[in-house]
Amino acid sequence: MGMAHPPEADVIRDLLGAYRISAQVYPEARYCGSWSLSTSGSRRCAFHLVVRGACWLHLREGAPTRLHAGDLVMVPRDASHLLCGSERPIAAPSSAEDGSDVGITCGYLEFGDTRANPILEALPDVLIVRPRDESERERVASLIGLLRMEAGAPQTGNGIVLDKLAELLLVMVLRAHMESSSEKRGFLAALADARVGRALAAIHRHPENRWHMETLAALAGMSRTAFAASFSELVGVPPMHYVAGLRMRLAAALLKDPRNSVGKVAARLGYRSEAAFRRAFKRVEGYGPGVLRG
Secondary structure, three states, X not given: OOOOOOHHHHHHHHHHOOOOEEEEEOOOEEEOOOOXXXXXXXXOEEEEEEEEOEEEEEEOOOOOEEEEOOOEEEEOOOOOEEEEOOOOOOOOOOOOOOOOOEEEEEEEEEEOOOOOXXXXXXXXXXXXXXXXXXXXXXXXXXXXHHHHHHHOOOOOOHHHHHHHHHHHHHHHHHHXXXXXXXXXXXXXXXXXXXXXXXXXXXXXHOOOOOOOHXXXXXXXXXXXXXXXXXXXXXXXXXXXXXXXXXXXXHHHHHHOOOOOOHHHHHHHOOOOOHHHHHHHHHHHHOOOHHHHXX
């Protein structure tokens, strides 16, 4: 989360442009004594910022983690978690040194698009973003503060500002995770690659395009052979297999909405005919799209 502006930040923003991200933020809550909080069961991407004091994060497995002011916890896929003032998961009366006068701001990130979301799928169950210095701590706190202010503002256009702030928060979390991650393969590793990342973001921005290996390689600034090898190494599958798989995941999500006919989904994903889409869907998924229509 440093001041540098790495190339992957632009790629991340380009990719996030395919999703309408918004936020719901609650006022800062203060805790002392015996307390606990959890958003488990919300089925949403939740976040918690420790504004002041210290507390403990408990997960279903593993030892508890001590959190301090400035620490941001994000739970992308609603994993079971509990924040409390005690090192034990069942909060006991806390002493002045353990959980007294703790301030926490909580909220959710919403993804308005029904399409498959590779970002949330690629993230771990729980992320803890720790500021490296006071400047970063203040920046995260200021961003959450702006989110809170905009969430309660009745002015025209504040929804647009709130959406942009929510997107910025997610960009900060992703950058922090990518900087600290040792993963050399997978979606986020590919996204962090300046060349493959450009092609990957373009695919997700416009999955309906008639992508070809030559076009994607040109976007990456690589030869066809070098691009195919790099993409396959980072992502785990060849480029055109990835494109086909992404389209079918998007199609599956769209077909679950009874308002979307098979023909409408086929057209939205760039297929010239419904028959061609049906063949492609069955080739990738092993069954026809009609199965998802109930």
